[in-house]
Amino acid sequence: MKNIVVQKYGGTSVGTTEKIKNVAERILSFKAKGKNLVVIVSAMGDSTDELIKLAKEITPNPSGREYDALISTGEAVSASLVAMALKQKGQEAVSLSGRQAGVHTEDMHGKARILDVKPTRILEELKAGKIVIITGFQGVNSFDDTTTIGRGGSDTSAVVIAAALKAELCEIYTDVDGVYTTNPNLIKDARKLDVIAYDEMLEFASLGAGVLHPRAVEVAKAYGIEIHVRSSFNYNEGTIVKEVLKMEIKNPVTGVAYDENTAKIAILGLSDEPGVAGNLFTQLADSKVNVDMIVQSNQVNQKNDIAFTVSLDDFHKAKEITEALAKKVKAEKVVYDQEVAKVSIVGVGMVSSPGVAARMFSMLGEKGINIDLISTSEIKVSCIIDRKLTAEAVKILHSGFDLAKK
Amino acid sequence: MKNIVVQKYGGTSVGTTEKIKNVAERILSFKAKGKNLVVIVSAMGDSTDELIKLAKEITPNPSGREYDALISTGEAVSASLVAMALKQKGQEAVSLSGRQAGVHTEDMHGKARILDVKPTRILEELKAGKIVIITGFQGVNSFDDTTTIGRGGSDTSAVVIAAALKAELCEIYTDVDGVYTTNPNLIKDARKLDVIAYDEMLEFASLGAGVLHPRAVEVAKAYGIEIHVRSSFNYNEGTIVKEVLKMEIKNPVTGVAYDENTAKIAILGLSDEPGVAGNLFTQLADSKVNVDMIVQSNQVNQKNDIAFTVSLDDFHKAKEITEALAKKVKAEKVVYDQEVAKVSIVGVGMVSSPGVAARMFSMLGEKGINIDLISTSEIKVSCIIDRKLTAEAVKILHSGFDLAKK
Numbered sequence: 001m002k003n004i005v006v007q008k009y010g011g012t013s014v015g016t017t018e019k020i021k022n023v024a025e026r027i028l029s030f031k032a033k034g035k036n037l038v039v040i041v042s043a044m045g046d047s048t049d050e051l052i053k054l055a056k057e058i059t060p061n062p063s064g065r066e067y068d069a070l071i072s073t074g075e076a077v078s079a080s081l082v083a084m085a086l087k088q089k090g091q092e093a094v095s096l097s098g099r100q101a102g103v104h105t106e107d108m109h110g111k112a113r114i115l116d117v118k119p120t121r122i123l124e125e126l127k128a129g130k131i132v133i134i135t136g137f138q139g140v141n142s143f144d145d146t147t148t149i150g151r152g153g154s155d156t157s158a159v160v161i162a163a164a165l166k167a168e169l170c171e172i173y174t175d176v177d178g179v180y181t182t183n184p185n186l187i188k189d190a191r192k193l194d195v196i197a198y199d200e201m202l203e204f205a206s207l208g209a210g211v212l213h214p215r216a217v218e219v220a221k222a223y224g225i226e227i228h229v230r231s232s233f234n235y236n237e238g239t240i241v242k243e244v245l246k247m248e249i250k251n252p253v254t255g256v257a258y259d260e261n262t263a264k265i266a267i268l269g270l271s272d273e274p275g276v277a278g279n280l281f282t283q284l285a286d287s288k289v290n291v292d293m294i295v296q297s298n299q300v301n302q303k304n305d306i307a308f309t310v311s312l313d314d315f316h317k318a319k320e321i322t323e324a325l326a327k328k329v330k331a332e333k334v335v336y337d338q339e340v341a342k343v344s345i346v347g348v349g350m351v352s353s354p355g356v357a358a359r360m361f362s363m364l365g366e367k368g369i370n371i372d373l374i375s376t377s378e379i380k381v382s383c384i385i386d387r388k389l390t391a392e393a394v395k396i397l398h399s400g401f402d403l404a405k406k
Numbered sequence: 407m408k409n410i411v412v413q414k415y416g417g418t419s420v421g422t423t424e425k426i427k428n429v430a431e432r433i434l435s436f437k438a439k440g441k442n443l444v445v446i447v448s449a450m451g452d453s454t455d456e457l458i459k460l461a462k463e464i465t466p467n468p469s470g471r472e473y474d475a476l477i478s479t480g481e482a483v484s485a486s487l488v489a490m491a492l493k494q495k496g497q498e499a500v501s502l503s504g505r506q507a508g509v510h511t512e513d514m515h516g517k518a519r520i521l522d523v524k525p526t527r528i529l530e531e532l533k534a535g536k537i538v539i540i541t542g543f544q545g546v547n548s549f550d551d552t553t554t555i556g557r558g559g560s561d562t563s564a565v566v567i568a569a570a571l572k573a574e575l576c577e578i579y580t581d582v583d584g585v586y587t588t589n590p591n592l593i594k595d596a597r598k599l600d601v602i603a604y605d606e607m608l609e610f611a612s613l614g615a616g617v618l619h620p621r622a623v624e625v626a627k628a629y630g631i632e633i634h635v636r637s638s639f640n641y642n643e644g645t646i647v648k649e650v651l652k653m654e655i656k657n658p659v660t661g662v663a664y665d666e667n668t669a670k671i672a673i674l675g676l677s678d679e680p681g682v683a684g685n686l687f688t689q690l691a692d693s694k695v696n697v698d699m700i701v702q703s704n705q706v707n708q709k710n711d712i713a714f715t716v717s718l719d720d721f722h723k724a725k726e727i728t729e730a731l732a733k734k735v736k737a738e739k740v741v742y743d744q745e746v747a748k749v750s751i752v753g754v755g756m757v758s759s760p761g762v763a764a765r766m767f768s769m770l771g772e773k774g775i776n777i778d779l780i781s782t783s784e785i786k787v788s789c790i791i792d793r794k795l796t797a798e799a800v801k802i803l804h805s806g807f808d809l810a811k812k
Contacts, residue, residue: 017463051483057423058487059494066493069501070486073479077457080476081464087472088465095475100550121550144506144527 001036001123004167008040008136008158012175013232014078015045023173023232024085027131031091036126038165040136040158041082043074064109068138068148072098075135075154083133093131096121099146101132102164103139103157111150114139114157117164134161155216163223170225173232174211178239179204181403182256182394189404193254194237197244200254201227203346203380207257217241244348252353253345253401256394260341260387262292263315264372265322266307269332276329277306283321289314293342293375293382303332307373309384312338340372341390344382345397357381363400369393407442407529410573414446414542414564418581419638420484421451429579429638430491433537437497442532444571446542446564447488449480470515474544474554478504481541481560489539499537502527505552507538508570509545509563517556520545520563523570540567561622569629576631579638580617584645585610587809588662588800595810599660600643603650606660607633609752609786613663623647650754658759659751659807662800666747666793668698669721670778671728672713675738682735683712689727695720699748699781699788709738713779715790718744746778747796750788751803763787769806775799 007027014020031037042048051071055062062070079095086093102118125132136154141147149156155172162170177192179201184190196204198221205214211229220227220241230238270276277296284291292309310318319336326334350356357374360381364371369392373384385393398404413433420426437443457477461468468476485501492499508524531538542560547553555562561578568576583598585607590596602610604627611620617635626633626647636644676682683702690697698715716724725742732740756762763780766787770777775798779790791799804810 017460020464054423054483054487055490058426058490061494062490063493066486066490066499066501070483070490073482076479076482077460077476080472081460083472084461084464084468084476087469088467095472 001126001165003035004038004126004165005030005035005169005171006038006040006158006162006165006167007171007173008154009042009173009232010154010175011042011045011048013173014041014082017081020078020081021085023082024089026232027082027086028089028091031131037131038122038126038161038167039082039131039133040154040161041075041078041133042136042154044078047077048074065145068109068146072135072138072146072148075137079133079135086131086133091131092129093133094125095133095135096125097135097146098138098157099140099144101134101161103161105139105141105147105149107141107143107147109147112139112141112147114149114160117160119161119164122161122165150215153213153215155213156219159216159219159223159225159227162225163219167225169228170220171228171230172212172216173230175231175233176211177231177234177236178229179211179241180255182398183258186391187395187398190398191403191405193239195240195242195244196254197348198241199379200346200348201241203344203377204255204257207259207342207344207346207382212241246352249349251347251402252349252356253347253403254349255346255403256397256401257344257346258341258390258394260390261312262309262340262342262384263312263336263338264307264309264340264384265315265318265334265336266305267322267326267331267334268305270304270306270329272304273329276325280306280322280325283325284318287317287321289318289321293373293384295373295375309340309342309373337372339387340384341387342382342384343390343393343397344380345401346380348379350379350381359400360397363396364393367392367396369396407532407571409441410444410532410571411436411441411575411577412444412446412564412568412571412573413577413579414560415448415488415579415638416560416581417448417451417454419579420447420488423487426484426487427491429488430495432638433488433492434495434497437537443537444528444532444567444573445488445537445539446560446567447481447484447539448542448560450484453483454480471551474515474552478541478544478552478554481543485539485541492537492539497537498535499539500531501539501541502531503541503552504544504563505546507540507567509567511545511547511553511555513547513549513553515553518545518547518553520555520566523566525567525570528567528571556621559619559621561619562625565622565625565629565631565633568631569625573631575634576626577634577636578618578622579636581637581639582617583637583640583642584635585617585647586661588804589664592797593801593804596804597809597811599645601646601648601650602660603754604647605754605785606752607647609750609783610661610663613665613748613750613752613788618647652758655755657753657808658755658762659753659809660755661752661809662803662807663750663752664747664796664800666796667718668715668746668748668790669718670713670715670743670746670790671721671724672711672741673728673732673737674711674741676710676712676735678710679735682731686712686728686731689731690724693723693727695724695727699779699790701779701781715746715748715779743778745793746790747793748788748790749796749799749803750786751807752786754785756787757784765806766803769802770799773798773802775802
């Protein structure tokens with residue numbers, strides 16, 4: 001089937017019945033353009049949190065299967081209400097659960113991966129002239145039980161379903177206008193990007209500038225699905241996420257991201273025994289501590305320092321594990337800093353523009369901003385700095401790399 | 407499989423997470439007796455009403471399919487929470503949707519009849535040692551869409567599933583202690599019945615003494631399923647609903663029911679043309695007016711009177727329809743009374759005890775209570791009286807037929 005457009009509306013876009021009626025209007029305006037529409041919805045506003053609250057009142061440790069059965073009702077509510085709103089406006093529509101839409105996942109619960117989408121019923125309903133509304137964030141496993149694919153997973157649902165349907169476009173509606181060169185609440189002249197490369201979007205998403213879930217971007221990249229990230233509260237064009245050809249790239253840096261929810265831990269003076277780092281990060285992973293940057297440096301005296309960052313929430317757990325290990329392996333000491341932030345520049349153009357990292361360090365250094373740790377990838381440079389200087393650093397880099405509105 | 411007990415918990419019994427934990431305790435106390443437990447649950451408290459409110463905010467006339475998809479989430483929430491509460495207490499449990507439980511219904515929505523229960527998965531889960539929690543009030547149709555079976559339908563779900571499983575007992579938990587000879591809030595010495603016959607329960611249910619849905623009683627009677635109606639707030643024995651042999655019957659009257667939500671309409675002086683009554687009641691039915699009692703009397707002058715009762719909510723619609731028809735067929739006049747009540751005596755023993763109706767009329771007459779309309783069945787006599795005298799009439803009949811606590 002041709003002319004299929006997949007749209008995804010997040011929780012704030014369907015937060016009230018009034019907003020759901022607006023979403024229905026918007027959907028109809030696309031239908032009027034002759035598109036075959038498949039709409040993925042999240043749960044209304046904070047309704048998922050309310051369901052989680054009920055579960056927590058029953059038990060601190062709910063069964064994964066029952067937890068999924070419970071929280072998947074949030075999307076069932078919004079999907080049926082959107083379908084009702086469309087029918088009220090004279091448009092045939094049908095809401096489908098993840099199972100009915102043919103979204104098959106792993107057997108595990110809570111964060112099952114999608115294995116396959118068999119869109120037989122979606123196509124049947126489209127052929128019958130209906131707009132198909134699908135509950136995001138969920139599927140069905142081999143036991144015929146509802147599974148969920150992790151928070152933020154409705155983005156992934158949308159992209160996976162778009163891939164299965166060979167949709168011409170996947171639109172992700174959210175409460176912001178698109179992807180910006182940096183946080184427009186912090187930097188007044190931040191510019192909305194018309195286009196961003198998959199890899200850049202992945203870095204932005206992972207860096208916490210979260211308009212789009214990283215898994216969704218990965219799937220979109222793998223299947224070549226173009227994503228249009230835009231606001232459900234106006235009709236402005238948003239940002240297109242797609243494969244960007246080298247030729248199209250004018251600026252080596254696309255945007256500046258920052259994350260203030262970060263803390264640094266370092267073990268100093270480790271004797272150069274193999275396996276210590278592996279041991280440490282295995283223990284941290286087993287305790288569900290998500291480690292972000294890792295920097296190891298070799299000192300002249302044959303001793304190593306290992307520094308890494310974690311989110312503030314995980315800091316105390318990480319510190320405890322690190323100190324216990326440091327004692328065991330007789331490291332010289334453990335130091336930490338809870339007052340840091342991570343500032344990053346992102347851009348696929350970096351690959352072919354040598355010296356971008358050096359320019360970043362100079363810009364910060366000239367203004368007296370000390371860099372504590374550095375981590376680089378092909379398309380990203382991240383620096384750990386004093387958290388009090390975050391806004392200043394972002395401003396310097398945003399203007400230094402010429403990202404502002406013209 | 408043997409020793410299967412089906413329990414049903416209504417909305418008040420699972421109204422809060424605290425109450426759900428209590429329900430889990432109760433379920434476990436039965437499991438400890440070696441029973442294989444299947445538990446049907448309603449939605450929590452007034453959560454169904456909240457979902458209906460959302461639908462009404464979207465459209466005054468929601469699509470049946472989407473309405474069912476929406477309101478069926480209420481039971482999914484309570485079922486998963488009950489399963490979680492059991493697992494928290496160390497008991498394996500699993501929540502199943504109507505579809506997963508094999509409850510197949512007609513294709514229609516909103517009040518689909520259950521066609522068949524294929525309890526394959528229920529039996530599998532029981533064999534695995536789990537307590538099976540099933541969402542009441544819902545099933546699946548031939549399109550693989552969720553259907554609901556009408557309000558109060560969880561009682562019916564429970565009995566139908568009990569029949570399919572050949573359960574030894576079906577317990578219906580509610581917020582009252584059982585079935586009483588009459589409303590214990592009105593008559594202090596009303597007595598809880600240990601046993602009531604299916605047919606009596608049917609009459610009581612239809613007369614609005616609604617601890618049990620009439621459809622549930624019909625199904626239980628058809629399949630010979632014993633129902634135990636009892637409170638979820640204490641461990642008292644409730645009332646067993648079953649086939650009662652004539653020999654067991656000591657008293658011709660089992661209880662007194664009343665309904666104050668009633669109004670009377672009468673067309674007087676109809677010429678004796680065929681089809682007028684049929685025409686009237688067809689029009690009323692087409693307008694969804696539920697007619698209760700119908701009494702037709704033949705006057706000496708070859709003219710007929712037709713009187714009937716409707717609920718107060720339907721009164722204005724019924725009056726309008728009746729007056730229009732009366733004008734058309736040149737009836738002499740339409741009279742009505744919104745200040746009436748229906749008082750009924752019920753008992754399977756009436757069949758073999760002539761004169762019960764006469765005793766009822768005498769008891770009321772002796773106290774100066776005028777009877778406006780009379781309607782009888784094999785096991786019930788109903789009288790329309792002045793609503794101001796309802797309590798007095800119930801009291802007279804309750805003591806006159808010797809129903810009080812000994």
